[in-house]
Amino acid sequence: MATPNTVQLFSLDADRAFAERVARHLGTVPARHEERDFEDGEHKIRPLENVRGNDVYVVQSLHGDPNLSVNDKLIRLCFLLGALRDAGAGRLTLVCPYLAYARKDRRTKALDPLSLRYLAQMIEAMNVDQVMTMDVHDLAAYQNAFRRPALHLSWRNTLIEHLEPSLRHADVTVASPDVGGIKRANPLREALENTLDRPVGLAFMEKHRSRGAVSGELIAGDLKDRTVVLIDDLIASGGTLARAAEAYRQAGALKIIACATHGVFSDQSATVLATPEIEHIIVSNSLPPWRLGDGKARDKLTVLDVSGQIARAIEHSHRGREIDEALKG
Template sequence: MLSAPLVNKVYLASGSVHRDLAEKIAAQMGVTLQNDEIKTFPSGERYFRYSESVRGKHVLIIQSLVTSESGTVNDALMELILMIDAARRASAREITVVMPYMAYMRQDRKAIGREPISAAAVINMLQRTGADRLVSVDMHSAQTQAVFDGPFDHLTAEGVIRSKLSAKIAGNNDDFIIVSPDGGRAKVSEIYAEELVIDVAHMPKRRDKEDSSVIKHPDFISDVKGKTCILIDDLIDTAGTIVSAAEVLKRSGARKVIVAATHGVLSNPALERLNNPAVSELMLTDTIPLRKAKIALKNKLVIIPSAPTIASSLEAIVSRDSLLQLFEGRNYL
């Protein structure tokens, strides 16, 4: 919790995407979440106005960039741009933009000619509008930090997810195994396995030559018979890859399959797919609103709070303390 002198120097604002999360962050920090004016004109254009003066203050803006009940992902991005611009024009001392989930981060390179690097375009847009610092959680590619000419803090939910998994393992280490759903998550899966003191296995995947949207896994994977398999990923979008991997594990004799990820984007038809009995349990942090997911998946979905991680990180930023110690260096992996 921030000290009283620092509280008076901070202005915490939330976009319309995930105010519930912002309220939890505010409570953790001991600051007031302001009730700023956000509306949409009949034309579809967004409007934003700070309810109180931000002159000379450190403005913290909370906005996940994702499609939600308040609009599309691009609505969320435009709303964030307006919030940054309003703070800069109102003489804020410093503007920190907190995106628990940051859209477009998977588009971090040119795969073919004549296409954009969308991650770079978004980051440049935020900086040119007036953001002094960016903060995000478990970015798809942490190297995109290099695009921003200034502090870009990469937080990780590894600790809170690992804590939840450790409680589930409860000393029965030989009964559990971490499974990497693809090569891109191999290193992270190995870190989880090392910290949880359980085995790790890797599952190769490839895209269908005729339809690149179709993911293919092997028909069988060894070493998982009779075990509870834990699939680790940074995000779940349409859930095709993760559910396909779960089906392979069940066919290979796995007792249960637990899926754990930081971000639940859950684009259609993700919820329908995740109701597949091959997935026994789904663990997600609440960096993205999960109200609809909880209704659809009921007790299968376990929601892990992200507010304590984000709030403690913002306290360190405002107090000019180190984030490296807070995450024990894991946020640089």
């Protein structure tokens, strides 16, 4: 099937600012739509521009904010996707930089839900052609949950470009806060080695979680007198990163830079991340860090813009090109 000629971007009103950034990189603006709320809590959503035969992208992270819960956004997103499909979109792609429920991808207790799979089924019911996300919690689980093409991007190159000047003359170790994160930490370590043109260490620590309690103290890796880039896919409460940072400092690390693609930030994160063990916090703008508020944690925060990378991926997709390694991660 030929790629439709015209690219159109849509987004819910709640997250239009990020979609506008992506659109600027593509030399366009988000297409117009209507969201109408009713007194009984129901609402409707419809495109206000002709989409028939076009290559349509809905740019929308799934996360809660002060006005809408993640579940409110999910149903609105499904209604928008459905309306666009019914209006005759030639190809329909959901670009969801932060994908809610992606962490619940397997059963850890009897009768546990597979929330990621259920989310995929809801999105697929709107007859989308493909889905695109960034640094999902578990890549294999994400790809297996969707029966449509599930494209994956990484902010790795954006992060390295930001970090390189400060790491140029330092002994560096890339560290994961747990064993499971090694598959995320090691590609970053390899990419940093290529950029810095010298060896970069790898470290991780033991972590067990049961009924909300975290335990485990064993540490592996070279940390003494090193700058540690502590990497994770997201920061929620910040407890996992703060716990690892404290352990790595006790093991001799000179400096801890905590990095995560998605700054979810729960209500307690401002207090947890204020710990002096973490010197800098770096996240992307896949979602706004509104819960972090003001204070010590916010003062340490740097937000990197990934809208240009999202735009390049959309352009590659529209032109029928493979999304290359620089975009995939």
